[in-house]
Amino acid sequence: MAEERSEDRVGRLSAARRELLALWLAEEPSEVTGSTPHADPATAEEHVLARVWREVLEVERIGVDDDYFALGGDSIHAIVIVARAREAGLHLTAQDLFEQRTVRALARLAVPVEETGLPEAEAPDRADLPLGPMQQGMLYHSVGGSSAGAYVVQVTCRLVGDLDRDAFRAAWQEVVTATPALRACFRFAEGDEPRQVVVPDVVVPMDFTDWRPLSTEERTARLEEHLDADRERGFALSEAPLSRLAVFQEADDRHVCVWTHHHLILDGWSQQHVLRDVLDRYDALVRGERTTPPSRPSFAAYLDWLADQDPAADETYWRDRLAGFGAPTRVAGPGCVDGQVVAARRREATLRISEQATEKLGAFCREHGVTAGSVLTAGWGLLLAGHHSVDDVLFGVTVSGRPAELPGATEMVGLFINTLPLRLNCPADTTATRWLANTQHTMAELREHQHLPLSRVERAAGRGRSGGLFDSIVVVENFPTWVGDGSGSARLRVEEPAVLIDEGYPLVLEITPGATVLLRARYDPNRLDHARVHAALVALETYVDALGSDPTTTLAVLRTRMVERWQEHVDEGRRSSRERGEQRLRAARRRAETVTEPETTSGGDR
Numbered sequence: 001m002a003e004e005r006s007e008d009r010v011g012r013l014s015a016a017r018r019e020l021l022a023l024w025l026a027e028e029p030s031e032v033t034g035s036t037p038h039a040d041p042a043t044a045e046e047h048v049l050a051r052v053w054r055e056v057l058e059v060e061r062i063g064v065d066d067d068y069f070a071l072g073g074d075s076i077h078a079i080v081i082v083a084r085a086r087e088a089g090l091h092l093t094a095q096d097l098f099e100q101r102t103v104r105a106l107a108r109l110a111v112p113v114e115e116t117g118l119p120e121a122e123a124p125d126r127a128d129l130p131l132g133p134m135q136q137g138m139l140y141h142s143v144g145g146s147s148a149g150a151y152v153v154q155v156t157c158r159l160v161g162d163l164d165r166d167a168f169r170a171a172w173q174e175v176v177t178a179t180p181a182l183r184a185c186f187r188f189a190e191g192d193e194p195r196q197v198v199v200p201d202v203v204v205p206m207d208f209t210d211w212r213p214l215s216t217e218e219r220t221a222r223l224e225e226h227l228d229a230d231r232e233r234g235f236a237l238s239e240a241p242l243s244r245l246a247v248f249q250e251a252d253d254r255h256v257c258v259w260t261h262h263h264l265i266l267d268g269w270s271q272q273h274v275l276r277d278v279l280d281r282y283d284a285l286v287r288g289e290r291t292t293p294p295s296r297p298s299f300a301a302y303l304d305w306l307a308d309q310d311p312a313a314d315e316t317y318w319r320d321r322l323a324g325f326g327a328p329t330r331v332a333g334p335g336c337v338d339g340q341v342v343a344a345r346r347r348e349a350t351l352r353i354s355e356q357a358t359e360k361l362g363a364f365c366r367e368h369g370v371t372a373g374s375v376l377t378a379g380w381g382l383l384l385a386g387h388h389s390v391d392d393v394l395f396g397v398t399v400s401g402r403p404a405e406l407p408g409a410t411e412m413v414g415l416f417i418n419t420l421p422l423r424l425n426c427p428a429d430t431t432a433t434r435w436l437a438n439t440q441h442t443m444a445e446l447r448e449h450q451h452l453p454l455s456r457v458e459r460a461a462g463r464g465r466s467g468g469l470f471d472s473i474v475v476v477e478n479f480p481t482w483v484g485d486g487s488g489s490a491r492l493r494v495e496e497p498a499v500l501i502d503e504g505y506p507l508v509l510e511i512t513p514g515a516t517v518l519l520r521a522r523y524d525p526n527r528l529d530h531a532r533v534h535a536a537l538v539a540l541e542t543y544v545d546a547l548g549s550d551p552t553t554t555l556a557v558l559r560t561r562m563v564e565r566w567q568e569h570v571d572e573g574r575r576s577s578r579e580r581g582e583q584r585l586r587a588a589r590r591r592a593e594t595v596t597e598p599e600t601t602s603g604g605d606r
Helices: 015-021 044-057 075-087 094-100 103-109 133-144 165-178 216-233 268-286 299-307 312-321 355-368 372-388 432-447 454-460 530-549 555-594
Strands: 152-160 184-187 195-198 206-210 243-251 254-262 347-352 392-399 418-425 472-476 493-501 507-512 518-523
Touching: 044 075, 044 103, 075 094, 075 432, 094 103, 094 432, 133 418, 133 454, 152 216, 152 268, 165 206, 165 243, 165 268, 216 243, 216 254, 312 454, 347 530, 355 372, 355 432, 355 530, 372 392, 372 418, 372 432, 372 472, 372 507, 372 530, 372 555, 392 432, 418 432, 418 454, 432 555, 518 530, 530 555
Parallel strands: 206 243, 392 472, 472 507
Antiparallel strands: 152 254, 152 493, 184 195, 243 254, 347 518, 392 418, 507 518
16 A cells, blocks of 8 residues: 555545545555656646646646556546536546546547536435435345344444543534434335434434453453444434444553444445544544534435436436346355244455555556456456356446536535446457456446436346345445554544445455455355355456466456366365364364263262
8 A cells, every 4th residue: 555645644635635535445546657758738628637637646747648547547536536527617427537548538528517516514404305226225125134233334443542532422423413414314104205314413322331451352252242232233223323332441542442333324435524524523622622523515415416317318228238137146045044034144255465466457457447446346247157157147336326427426424325236248258358348338337327226227127126136246445544544633543444244245245456455255154155255255366367467368268267266265175174173073082082080079069
């Protein structure tokens, strides 16, 4: 991960940096600049776009012929660039950016737009709101699901420094009061459309517990117990707030903080806005400042924008895109015991791709104009194709959902993300480079139709709620570096941030680009075993290595290598597991043989 500038380390972030750090789907910007001869901007449009690129990509010098991907651009940077360009009076789309790739080409394409201001902060009378696309499906599954822990998000971290409890509690309370999404709950009567209701007066629950007398092992065990109980406690969705905090003191200057909230109210992008606001307010309160938190643009403005959109074009796109697709590409079994679906705590398998392999991947992406996220997402589809011996596969991808054309969308707090089907065709004789270019185009096109609820996408495809279109999803994520580097507050250092979540799917592949790519799979152990899941990550590593070694290889070769490596690793894992089991059994037998009968004494029990 690139070293941050000194102003980032004390929490003084540029507006562009703060936006980019607040994303689940973000990818780490590259420091590599384009290799084309430098040409300065000439027209007014070129000057505007070059300035926006400099701010968002954090590159000091932009030439009008520099390649967007060579500068480290990706789909998330594209959202911010399009939004910034619109604020400056130029209309573009993310797909334009992906296809044109230079300031010169984009300047010719850009259309002037009238100046638009940011939406005002939430008005008091906007207490009754409709649901966004993801909220509709998530509420349906939350109410009808078998586990109270579904869609419960737990953010954990260590706070290092002299924690002022009163200021910490006050900072959270002020941010909750200023943020309608943190005061929302969900209510509906039978036969009526559900609504989200913003409650005016909400007190965020916060408990402090002293763990200083406990040993390290005891604290670890207590934390696991708390996380399990906290998750299963869930939330009463009709009562606000749908969040709570628990703070455990480990030492005089060290606390573990667990922030639990329901996914219905926040996505990861919004989550980071909230954390940033809380830490800023905490610093201000400790300094004795009595200013109020910033008023962010209204989530209601996004819902109003959605209501103004005509879904017909989106429905047509999805109907055409999914036409003729056969059986869903499943990765998991039914997870039933005597006909009953069993809820289980998610397990994880992780694999970190080496720095050398990650560098090769970066070079491949820059040369061929694709992003690491799209390459690895496509890799998951190719593995599914190879495993099922088909060319046509479908799985879920998570998109940001924030419309770049809506002023202030990058600063809003709420649930914007959506999960949608990505259908990939994987013809055996196609080269990897051509296929990946087509895949990236498909993904960019998908984002132009990202606001339709999944249930309506399923209906467009001729499928109802039962079964669904897919049971695995891919999320490209990068946790903000200001948290990871402990620079979130001038007075508190934030360490070991982590997020625990059950997204409701049997398998979620999380891809975190950076100096080394991290692959993390969260899975339902009742429906998938660890050996198979970890083997899938190993197969993706094989895919990355093969691309770096020979970009002209065909999909047939890639599929064969991936499936063979997957099967080898499954066999190795099961063999190792069997050997460990046999070793434990032999050890238990030896212990049993060494146990002597207890001495019998008179006079009753000892």
